[in-house]
Amino acid sequence: MIDADGYFGENIAATYDESTADMSRPDVVGSAVDLLAELAGSGPALELGIGTGRIALPLAGRGVPVHGIDMSRAMVDRLRAKPGGDAIDVTIGDFASTRVEKSFSAAYPVFNTLMNLTSQDAQVDCFRNVAAHLAPGGCFVVEVMVPELRKLPAGQNAVPFHISESRWAFDTYDVATQAMSSNYVTLTDGRAEHWSIPFRYIWPAELDLMARLAGLRLRDRWQDWTREPFTSESGKHVSVWEKPVG
Numbered sequence: 001m002i003d004a005d006g007y008f009g010e011n012i013a014a015t016y017d018e019s020t021a022d023m024s025r026p027d028v029v030g031s032a033v034d035l036l037a038e039l040a041g042s043g044p045a046l047e048l049g050i051g052t053g054r055i056a057l058p059l060a061g062r063g064v065p066v067h068g069i070d071m072s073r074a075m076v077d078r079l080r081a082k083p084g085g086d087a088i089d090v091t092i093g094d095f096a097s098t099r100v101e102k103s104f105s106a107a108y109p110v111f112n113t114l115m116n117l118t119s120q121d122a123q124v125d126c127f128r129n130v131a132a133h134l135a136p137g138g139c140f141v142v143e144v145m146v147p148e149l150r151k152l153p154a155g156q157n158a159v160p161f162h163i164s165e166s167r168w169a170f171d172t173y174d175v176a177t178q179a180m181s182s183n184y185v186t187l188t189d190g191r192a193e194h195w196s197i198p199f200r201y202i203w204p205a206e207l208d209l210m211a212r213l214a215g216l217r218l219r220d221r222w223q224d225w226t227r228e229p230f231t232s233e234s235g236k237h238v239s240v241w242e243k244p245v246g
Contacts, residue, residue, distance in 0.1 A: 005072040007116075007197045008051070013074035017052055023111065024054055031225035032110065032143070037062045039139045039240065040106035046133055048095035048126070049113035053079035056088055067102070069095040096126040104133050108141040115144060115199035118179065123202060127214035136245040140216055143225070145236045147201040149175060173201070204230075204237060216241035 008016070017024065036045065036059055043064040047056050050068025052075055060066045061084065068090040070076050076092070079085040091100055095109070096117050107130045117123045130140045151159045152173060162169035168185045184195045208218050219242040220227075223234040230237050 005074050008072040008075050010074040012195070013052070013072065013078055016075065017054075017078065020054070028225075029054065029058055033058045033062060035225050035227070035238070036106060036108060036141060037064055039141060040064045040104075042105070044102065044104050046100065046104040046107040046130075048107065048109040048130075049116065050079065050088075050090060051075045053082055053085055053088065055108075055110055057082060057084055060084060060088055067091070067100055067104070069093055069098050069100065071095075096122045096129060099129070100133060102133075103135040104138060105135055106139045106141060107133055108143075110143045112144050112199065114142055115180075115201060116197075118198050118200045120178075120200070123200065124210050124213060127210045127216065131214040131216055131243060134216075134243040136243055138243050139219065140211070140241045140243075141238065142207065142241075143236065143238050144202065144207075146234060147173070147178075147180075147203065148235070149173065178202070204239065207239060208241075211241040216243055218242075 022028070032055055036055070043066070045059065045064050045066050047066055047068045050056050050070045056066045056068055056079070066088050068088060070090060070092065071094055073092060076090050079088065079090070091098055114123065114126065117126055127140070134140065148159050148171070157174065158170045158172050160168070160170040166187045169183065171180055171182050173180045178201050180199045180201050182197050182199065186193050204221065211218065218239065220240040221230045222228060222238050223230045224236065225238055
């Protein structure tokens with residue numbers, strides 16, 4: 001950890017919304033909110049890693065009460081500054097272990113947030129923590145990438161995903177430990193700055209086993225929020241596990 005805010009301190013929070021603007025387009029957010037609102041019903045819903053509220057605010061606008069868990073006070077401060085942000089309850093803490101004293105009809109982390117937990121034990125703990133928060137029949141919804149190991153040439157460990165005159169970004173993989181990191185290099189006035197975030201990548205089948213250990217069962221898996229079929233060529237998936245009734 002860098003500090004109490006983890007890897008999303010003030011220096012990242014200050015420009016986070018601008019750097020993720022493509023993910024905030026109405027068509028991207030709308031499809032996610034549509035599905036989450038359907039699964040949550042009248043709610044409430046629990047967002048793991050609520051951040052600056054990209055999903056939580058429009059979901060709350062649909063009438064679903066949202067409670068968030070996030071380690072970064074700097075990110076939550078940005079949420080609070082937005083219209084409606086002060087009406088969303090947020091608990092500061094690690095979402096693998098932090099408890100909220102209520103039950104939820106749905107819980108969800110989006111955009112690879114589950115991979116911010118960098119050990120298998122922490123990811124298993126997260127599933128168990130979510131299961132403890134869900135009401136019977138409630139759903140755990142996860143949006144996460146499929147590891148891009150097919151893009152790794154023999155003997156290399158990096159996959160670039162953005163190259164421009166002033167910005168380079170690449171992921172690095174350790175296939176022995178499933179550790180990875182996203183790395184960003186930005187050139188400003190001739191000076192380069194580097195920012196790196198660690199992750200632990202997770203296979204779909206591994207997630208299903210984590211869910212099973214937590215007493216959840218797979219209900220659906222799609223390629224994206226629009227419910228396109230998940231295939232061997234899909235680069236990510238949106239998976240839904242359900243807590244059994246009774």
